[in-house]
Amino acid sequence: MSAPEKIAAEPRTEFGKGAARRIRRDDKIPAVIYGHGNEPVHVILPGHQTMMALKHGGANALLALDIDGSEQLALTKDVQVDPIRRVIEHVDFVAVTRGEKVTVDVPVHVVGDAAPETLVVTENAVVSVEAEATHIPEYFEVSVEGAPIGTQIHAKDLDLPSGTTLLADEELLIVNVTQQISAEALEAELEEAEAEAGIEHEAPESEDAAEGAEAAAADAAEGSDSE
Structure with missing residues (x-):
């Protein structure tokens, strides 16, 4: 893992859905840092820089957050992404120290x-x-x-x-x-599984049988009209 990327974080003082929406409208991300027996620290991160840092760092991205001039190493634990717009909505971090085992x-x-x-x-x-x-x-x-x-x-x-x-x-x-299983073997396995599960498929009606049924229906209709 390369050296953690340094990101300037603002302390977050406003909370609630309205405040979170305002943060995101400004292309910023609300986040919280847990760990080491301290109270959670709520911060606001720059949107694009944070997104690129998390993408580059992978599943366990480590960031060096500058909070009011004090550095805090933060290990990514959960990233919430909007399912439609695919933008980061919130990040949970765990506070760590250099040399600490995680x-x-x-x-x-x-x-x-x-x-x-x-x-x-x-x-x-x-x-x-x-x-x-x-x-x-x-x-x-x-x-x-x-x-x-x-x-x-x-x-x-x-x-x-x-x-x-x-x-x-x-x-x-x-x-x-x-x-590698062949298409024929896969089909045979599926048929066997369906048979064991008691699933039956109706046999497709032949063209002759279908034509016969149509003719019978037509004869029945003519007989009804003549009465």
Whole structure:
């Protein structure tokens, strides 16, 4: 992880939905910093700079917030994003200090192409580790280049940087390389599953049967008209 980006934060003094809307209209983001047994600290962050810092820092972005001339290291814990406009609405941080050990979930990035006719399944997309707050891995890279069927990569196989300790079970399955299933086999599996579940499909009516039904209906209608 690179050095935490420095961001000037304003103390937040107004609260409520109206105040939050005014903050966002000014292209700023309301945020709160928790931790170390202190009262939560409410701040206002510059919108674009914060968005870029969080995007660059990944899931566990660490920011150096300048609050009234005092620096506070803040580890990102939750980012609320508007589902329509895709803008950040609020950020929760945890206060940390340099050298402090923290527990984080680090994403797994799978790279490379496995052997032909294989299917690469990511069984667990994140792994829990303990690391120094200023040296949190951005992600763990797992290569499946040329991996044959039956290849399995577990948590113990990850290349952890110095100072990072695995907290997840060593046998936690991260990536599983299996036989690629054909369309015919997939259809057969679906049919078997439906049969076990008691799902029945009505057989499609043939053209001859459909024409016969239409003719019978027409004859019945003519007979009714003649009476």
